[in-house]
Amino acid sequence: MEIPQELITALEVPALELTSLQGVNGVGLGLREENEEFFDELAVRVYVDDATAAPELPTQIAGLPVCVVEFPIEPLFTPDTSRHDPLVGGAQIEQAPMASGTLGAVVLRNEDSTLAGLTCHHVSGDTGARVFQPTAPPMPIGSTPDLTDSLGRVIAFDSPVTQTIPTPAGGTLWLGRQVDASIIALDEAAQQGRTFSNEIADGFGAVSQTLAPAVKMFVRKRGSQTGPTGGQIIGMAPAVWWKSGSPPDGHLYAMANQYEIFFNPAECPDGIFARGGDSGSVVLQSGSHDAVGLLWAGVSQGGRRALMCDITMVEQRLNVTLAWAFS
Template identity: 90%
Template sequence: MEIPQELITALEVPALELTALQGVNGVGLGLREENQEFFDELAVRVYVDDATDVPELPSQIADLPVYVVEFPIEPLFTPDTSRHDPLMGGAQIEQAPMAAGTLGAVVLRNDDNTLAGLTCHHVSGDTGFRVFQPTAPPMPIGSTPDLTDSLGQVSAFDSPVTQTIPTPAGGRLWLGRQVDSAIVALDEAAQQGRTFSNEITDGFGPVAQTLAPALKMFVRKRGSQTGPTGGLIVGMAPAVWWRSGSPPVGHLYVMANQYEIFFNPVDCPDGIFSRGGDSGSVVQQAGTHNAVGLLWGGVPHGGRRAVMSDITIVEQRLNVTLAWAFS
């Protein structure tokens, strides 16, 4: 389903104004939904914490009907203990104890042809932070950490934290980006004798190419917590509240032009598409090895819905390539 750019543009300011309301997490465009059944009709989707406590909303925006979707969106991170060698996509990583996520893929840096680990900024932390796989060792103040499982330090990131010019809407100042992403150097892992693969574990194989996601596309991902699961892209959101970091006083962080995934029961036996610890997972188009997204948000305790960024934008912002091979 094609969504006209003028419609996306028309929704940008109203989306921010509604997202500023108490209990609203974001506003997007997508399929009309009633009782978790989807219809081939375009609608404005308003994501809320609690469907029984919804602020007053307009019945239409940009001549489209408004529907409420209960989806308390938060960044997904939590610890795990699996170790991968060779290192490949889908592995659990930690920046510090009790702050873990998923290594989406080993990627190629375009500026120097070196390898790096791709994940989310809210998982890795800022430039210079050290990331471990599978878990971070105890790091008492003043001590030297054990680097046996260290991958290296964060070399670059892009997220709402890096935005400096705010957009005023709904009485707030919004700092927004289209991605929550980071790359981690792998030099310390190489020094420990670890090897690297362009594959994603659980038989997902190497990424063949990257494509922009689209509404009604079936997708799959391999997360460090839920393993392989699949779903359907049911919405794209011009504004989704990003609950991470500490924005300046009077400001809020927002993710622009994100994509909402709803679980496919056939691919999710326990009814869960993602949970805490899956942030950073590369999302592929089902039935292919084409990467389309980078998962960053959902329901921490496990849920049927998740949110991802466009992987082609991630590549552009970080200047990396997912589909690589050394001869």
């Protein structure tokens, strides 16, 4: 489904204003939905924590019908214990004990042709934070942590935290970005004798290329918590809350131009596409090795919906390449 850029642009400010309402998580564009049944008709999708307690909303925005979607959007991170050596995409990582996510892939840094680990900023923490695989050891104040499972430190990140000029909307100042992503040095892992692969676990293989996602595209991912699951992109969101970190007083964090995924029952045996701990998973187009997104949000206890950012924007913002091979 082609969504005109002028419609996305026209919806950006109204989306931020609606997202300022209590209980509203974000506003998107995509397939019209009624009771989890989808129609081949463009609609404005308003995401709410609780559909039974949603605020009063317009029936149309920008000439399109409005559908209310219950989707309590949360960054997905939680603990796991699997260890991968060689290191591959889909592995569990931790920046601190009990704050886990997924290593999306081992990527190539364009500036110096070194390898790095790709995940979400809300998983890895800020530049200089040390990341472990599979779990972070206890780190009492004043002690030296055990570096056996350390990958290295965060090199760079891009997320709403990096925006410095806010966008006014509905009496709120928004700080936003199109990606929630970071890269991690792998030097400490190499020092421990660990090796690295450009593949993603569970037979997903290596990424062959990156493509911009599109509404109605079928996708799959391998997360550290739910393993391989599949779904379909059913909408894109000009603005959704990014409920991570602590924005300055009077400000809120937002993500722009995100893509919403709804599960495919045939590829999700337990009815769950993603849960806490899957943030950072690389999302591929079904039936291919083409990467289209980086998963960062969903329902923490497990749900049928998730959000991802455009993987081509991740590559651009962090100056990395997912499809690489050393000769």
